[in-house]
Each structure stands twice: as structure tokens, then as C-alpha cells.
């Protein structure tokens with residue numbers, strides 16, 4: 207009986223730990239899940255593209271090209287935050303090495319976009335994110351932290367985002383060098399998320415710790 211009580215205690219502790227170890231508040235969303243787009247001065251706004259290497263096999267891109275700010279090719283997202291706080295922004299992307307950008311005929315890599323510096327449907331200012339680098343290898347999707355600017359080559363300065371209270375907020379991005387394909391974004395209060403942690407936020411899987419705890423309870427019931 208003593209060992210059974212121990213098993214119950216351990217199982218409950220595992221479940222509690224699984225619940226208590228909930229990751230920092232995060233909102234993950236697909237780049238292709240924008241609610242609206244605005245055509246730009248030199249081409250269409252963002253469009254959904256098929257790509258088997260992207261999460262949910264889709265991404266978003268624009269063939270328009272402009273380096274002027276504020277950007278004119280826009281995509282708007284509607285995001286629901288359950289937790290107030292300071293959030294870091296991460297992006298999964300692949301740069302374009304195929305010359306798909308009509309305005310980038312010199313062969314320069316299409317590796318930039320604009321992101322709103324704050325939430326809202328009409329952002330007051332945008333941040334120029336340039337020099338995104340495929341860390342793994344060319345033509346392979348990779349993550350970059352746009353707020354801390356780690357994981358890629360440019361020296362542009364990103365920013366954090368403030369969620370004052372739980373609720374639904376608009377977030378706007380703008381095209382800069384067409385051809386860059388955006389796969390998914392994550393806003394998180396954790397500024398040091400690993401690539402694997404980001405992947406799990408985008409495509410959640412059951413907690414193995416929680417499953418182990420539940421399995422222990424099932425085994426105990428059988429013994430009783």
C-alpha cells in the first residue's frame with residue numbers, strides 16, 4: 207500500500223509539474239493566416255503560397271518590392287492574447303535565392319520585410335528587418351528572433367511588444383524585398399526560445415510528462 211501511495215504522489219506531482227511548468231505566455235500563428243492584405247505601390251499585397259517545407263504546407267509572400275518606409279504591401283493579423291506582458295517576436299522564414307523578386311534583379315538575396323513596431327491596425331512606425339540569414343543552409347526554413355536580433359546577420363534593431371491587457375490585437379507586417387517566404391510567427395514572453403520549442407508552439411504535441419503521469423495512474427488503478 208505504501209508503494210501505491212508513493213506512486214499516486216509521484217503521478218500527481220508529475221501532473222502538477224506539467225501544469226506548473228507551463229511555458230511562458232505565447233501566441234503562435236501562421237504567416238498565411240492574415241485576415242487582410244493591402245496591395246502595394248509596385249505589386250500585389252501578400253499572397254498565400256504552397257510549400258511542402260512550411261508548417262501546414264503554406265507560407266506568405268509578396269512579389270512587390272519597395273524599400274521605402276512606411277511599406278505599402280501590407281498584411282494584417284488578428285491575435286488574441288490571454289496574458290498581459292512584454293513579448294518577443296520570432297519568425298520562421300526562408301530567403302529567396304532564386305531571383306523571384308522582380309525589383310531585385312541584381313541578384314541580391316530577398317531577405318527583408320517590415321514589421322510594425324507596435325500593435326494596432328494603423329501602426330505609427332515600422333521596423334526594417336533586413337539581412338535575414340538562413341542559418342542552417344540556403345533554401346532551408348529557419349527561425350530568427352526579430353526582437354533580440356539573434357540568429358541572423360543584420361545589425362538592425364528589433365523591439366519588444368507590450369500587451370497591456372488580455373484581448374485581441376492587430377499586428378501588421380509590410381513587404382520589402384519580394385520573394386521572402388514567411389512561414390509562421392510566435393509572440394512569447396520568453397525571449398530565449400529554442401528552435402525546437404518554437405516548432406512545438408506552432409504545432410503543439412501532448413506533454414510527455416503529463417502522459418507519463420496519467421499512465422502511472424492507470425497502472426495504479428489496475429493494481430488496486
Ligand SMILES: [Ca+2]
Nearest residue numbers: 317318336337
Ligand atoms: Ca536585403
Ligand SMILES: [Ca+2]
Nearest residue numbers: 236261264389
Ligand atoms: Ca505556414
